[in-house]
Amino acid sequence: MKITLFFLVILFSISSKLSLAYPNYIGHGYTSCLNCHYNPFGNGPLNDYGRAVSATLISARWAYPKTWTEEDLAEKSGTLFRKPKQDWFRTQFNYRRFRLTRNPGSAKNETELWLTMQADARAIIKFGENDKFTSVVNYGYAPAPLSQVSGVSNKDSWRSREHYIGYKINPKVGVYAGLMDKVYGVRLVEHIAFSRSLPQVTMNDQAHGIAVHYLNDKWEGGINGFLGNLSQEENLRMKGGSTMVERTIGDIHRIGASYMSSRNKFYSLQSYSMHTRLNLKDGASIIAEIGEVQKDIESTQSTIKSRYGLLQTYLRPARGFYVLNNIEYAKADTSDENYIVRWGPAIQIFPAQRIELRGDIYNTRVFGPETSVPDNWTLLLQTHLWL
Amino acid sequence: MAIKFITTLFIILISIAPVVAKDDIVFNQVKDFQKKLKQEYSQELNNLRSQIKNDETIDPDSYTEKFKKINFKIYSLIAKILIKEKRLLSPEHKTRKLFSTYRERLSQLEYQELKVEKIFDLINNHFKNIEDKQYSGHWRLFIDYISWQYGAVLNKPTGSSDLVITNKGICPGVNYARENKFLSFSVDACLLQTSGGVSSIDPTVTYTQSNISATGIKSSISIGYFASASKTEIGFKIPLMLISQDLEDPPAVGYKVKEGTNLIPMAGVYSRWPIGNYFFQTEFSKYLEEDQTQWALGLGYKF
Structure with missing residues (x-):
């Protein structure tokens, strides 16, 4: 039992980490990801407006001359530090490096690891009013997974993170086809979150498929049919469909629900969740999600049901400075009494546009009726640069 | 000693004397101008008073420029007195009421309207700043779900x-805070009612017990900062936990359990999220002398 718990903690603690989307900006009044991203469900390249928001609302401005107005900052948010001269082509580059320290401060078992998590080049071609046609390619570096699977050698690789074309039929409906993240739950910054890892919607789980996005004053949602990642072996590809619906409450908050069903040759997954994103103004927000995942394994004809919960709080004491707290719950097998709670206070600093510095502490605690194990600690320092 | 005291007192008096004298001069100037209004412009003054009182339409052109100018002068002098005020004067205070009266007169006379409003905003902001910095006391009741090792x-x-x-349970308690618009200084205490299971860190040693009851008191002092208009609060906390948890000795001879310290000092961070008078709060603290933590998630009510 102890060994199982130990591996459970290790598995949940050392998975590689990558920040992608920022749904907490509902605290600034942005209920929909579409405002700032080409992908209407969030993640991936920022559109021109998103880059301007990042320069004028998110990042601090102490590094700039006082004579620079917010408009000057917005204009300098383009790839080459200037306003693009044409409307149809955009490029972006992202680089992210981590220092991961396990059991920080412990004389006995402190370990340290440097990781390049992201080195992506992105190209966007777009035409028409309000980017009616878009084509996005995002190609980059994928580090070898830290979790070892027996018989599989882990290697760094270069891969397409996403490539898709999108067409907005009208201001409310858009259709997107290609390799994309699956439409499910809240696309959190922290892809190691149980709410992303258990339903398998994390950093390497993109799938080829078609997604339809709908947005009106009160409702936003999408349906996604997918065939798995076609660059994977046929029998590993997760094929299926998913849907996510959000409703705006009181003009500034959101509640939502998701469902996903997928399978490959070895197992099938059914996931469902409910979530909320609350705007507490001045950049403060609360995100909460609860969900269950049912995994039916073909070879053993067995079923494992997992449960997860997330509470994420964000505060912005000053422009460019965020304080957050991730409180997560995971029960890997609902028939078992053991569960995990991970507590993660963090600070996130954007000292200037194109720079993000972040420090996270993760304290992972296992609860079980008959066992007690020392907490697992992780310190994560992160530098994220983008052009 | 006496000489030192007298010298200090003398220095203080010398240093504040010009301020007092200066304020008196301004007060006297206000009085002089008011006297002048009553003596030289009594007709206009009475007309204006009566028109404002009866809510009549006022024709600014029916008043002389000099009369308007003196009113503006008095208004400016009162503003000069108010801006130096360090205490919070309520809008009902006689000087602030007088200030409002002259603002009303000048607004009806349509004299230097932009300047009048600018001065009025300046004074309002001055008292708003004083009010924002003033501390008041607040009580809170809360119940935390708590876990600690x-x-x-x-x-x-x-x-x-x-x-x-590994313990988990509840901790109902009370919090008292002195807070202004920006900062909060608080003390709190709660009663721990938890239980937990014990194991050996060394997997070769078999020693387990479950549902061992633990009781105690957790008391904290904290300093917080209000980080948004909705008064979400974040801060540092120094909790001290006094606990009692008895572990059984194994039956075998020569085996004895030695419990850890009963008094656990910690340092941590907390946040508090108000929803009306209700709030939820989080706390994450690390023991000062051990590599262990305590965290809590709670709900409460602010009185």
């Missing part, structure tokens, strides 16, 4: 093994 040692005939206990 606790160390112990199993002494054996051949040495010893470290034990770890």
Whole structure:
């Protein structure tokens, strides 16, 4: 039992980490990801407006001359530090490096690891009013997974993170086809979150498929049919469909629900969740999600049901400075009494546009009726640069 | 000693004397101008008073420029007195009421309207700033879901093994805070009612117990900062936990459990999220002397 718990903690603690989307900006009044991203469900390249928001609302401005107005900052948010001269082509580059320290401060078992998590080049071609046609390619570096699977050698690789074309039929409906993240739950910054890892919607789980996005004053949602990642072996590809619906409450908050069903040759997954994103103004927000995942394994004809919960709080004491707290719950097998709670206070600093510095502490605690194990600690320092 | 005291007192008096004298001069100037209004412009003054009182339409052109100018002068002088005020004067205070009266007159006379409003905003902001910095006391009741770890040692005939206990339970309590618009200084205390299971860190040693009751008191002092208009609060906390949790000795001879310290000092961070008078709060603290933590998630009510 102890060994199982130990591996459970290790598995949940050392998975590689990558920040992608920022749904907490509902605290600034942005209920929909579409405002700032080409992908209407969030993640991936920022559109021109998103880059301007990042320069004028998110990042601090102490590094700039006082004579620079917010408009000057917005204009300098383009790839080459200037306003693009044409409307149809955009490029972006992202680089992210981590220092991961396990059991920080412990004389006995402190370990340290440097990781390049992201080195992506992105190209966007777009035409028409309000980017009616878009084509996005995002190609980059994928580090070898830290979790070892027996018989599989882990290697760094270069891969397409996403490539898709999108067409907005009208201001409310858009259709997107290609390799994309699956439409499910809240696309959190922290892809190691149980709410992303258990339903398998994390950093390497993109799938080829078609997604339809709908947005009106009160409702936003999408349906996604997918065939798995076609660059994977046929029998590993997760094929299926998913849907996510959000409703705006009181003009500034959101509640939502998701469902996903997928399978490959070895197992099938059914996931469902409910979530909320609350705007507490001045950049403060609360995100909460609860969900269950049912995994039916073909070879053993067995079923494992997992449960997860997330509470994420964000505060912005000053422009460019965020304080957050991730409180997560995971029960890997609902028939078992053991569960995990991970507590993660963090600070996130954007000292200037194109720079993000972040420090996270993760304290992972296992609860079980008959066992007690020392907490697992992780310190994560992160530098994220983008052009 | 006496000479030193007298010298200090003398220096203080010397240093504040010009301020007092200056304020008196301004007050006297206000009085002089008011006297002048009553003596030289009594007709206009009475007309204006009566028109404002009866809510009549006022024709600014029916008043002389000099009369308007003196009113503006008095208004400016009162503003000069108010801006130096360090205490919070309520809008009902006689000087602030007088200030409002002259603002009303000048607005009806349509004299230097932009300047009048600018001065009025300046004074309002001055008192708003004083109000924002003033501290007031608030009581809160809360109940936390809490989890904490606790160390112990199993002494054996051949040495010893470290034990770890993972506790969870509730901690209902009370908080008192002195806070202004920006900062909060608070103390709180809650009654721990938790239970936990114990195991040896060394997997070769079998020692387990479950549902061991733990009671105690957790008391904290904290300093917080209000980080948004909705008064979400974040801060640092120094909790001190006094606990009692009895572990059973193994039945075998020579085996004895030595419990850890009963008094656990910690340092941590907290946040508080108000929803009306209700709030939820989080706390994450690390023990100062051990590599262990306590965290809590709670709900409460602010009085």
